[in-house]
Amino acid sequence: NDKKQIQEYCQKIDIGTCIILSATISYERDINFNSEPFSTNLRGLNNLLSVLQNINKDIKIIYFSSMTVYADTNTSPVIESAELAPLHAYGLSKVYAEDLVKYYNFNSVIVRIPGIYGGNRKSGLIYNVIQKMKQNEEVTIDTSNLEYWETLHIDDMLDMFYSFMKHYTFESKFEVFNISYGEITDCIETVYFIASTLKVDAKIEVKKKYTDFYLANNKILKIINKPMRYYDRLKIYIGETV
Secondary structure, three states: OOHHHHHHHHOOOOOOEEEEOOOOOOOOOOOOOOOOOHHHHHHHHHHHHHHHHHHOOOOEEEEEEEHHHEOOOOOOOEOOOOOEOOOOHHHHHHHHHHHHHHHOOOEEEEEEEOEEEOOOOOOOHHHHHHHHHHOOOOEEEEHHHOOOOEEEEHHHHHHHHHHHHHHOOOOOOEEEEEOOOOOOOOHHHHHHHHHHHHOOOOOEEEEOOOOOOOEOOOOHHHOOOOOOOHHHHHHHHHHHHO
16 A cells, blocks of 8 residues: 555566556455555555566466455356345455556456465464364354355466466456365365264254355366366365374
């Protein structure tokens, strides 16, 4: 959000491609454009893009967006051209951010990803369920306010993105890609899969009030190889955390 600092930093380095990962997450439904996540995800992004445009209009932009831009009523799998109808402030900020990237007219790519698990993350539905089941504790899953959860392992996301960057040629001025397994992912089935893999009989209470939707990956698979399967990766992750 400090445009002067951005200018001073960017003038010191040679920028060919700018990969934008930073964002502030908020699942509030009340919209206040003067508060987070809009100040970082929009005002901060605008500062960055305006500085880059003044440096070199040929800089390529890769912007990491989110599946939260889509409506949860979309038919699965959700393709890149599906309706954008976010449910909360974070998703809305991402919709506006994508438009901001397009407005600046760089050669740009929008990457939409689901929730990420793995790596050093010590939170989230998958991590927390594994930890509880290791202690044979009761697991209660109330999905009434869940809306989105983590379904893509960080290693697979990075592998797919790295492969994409190696082969993508920026022939389009502005293009959108989902990065995902392209498989049905269901939080309840995932919880039972974790229990089965760990061979525990922890009590599982389920209060399910919505249907998971998942991202199609057909478009990006024209550029990269198929990723690991969802449950194959989850099984490895479970073994790593035991």
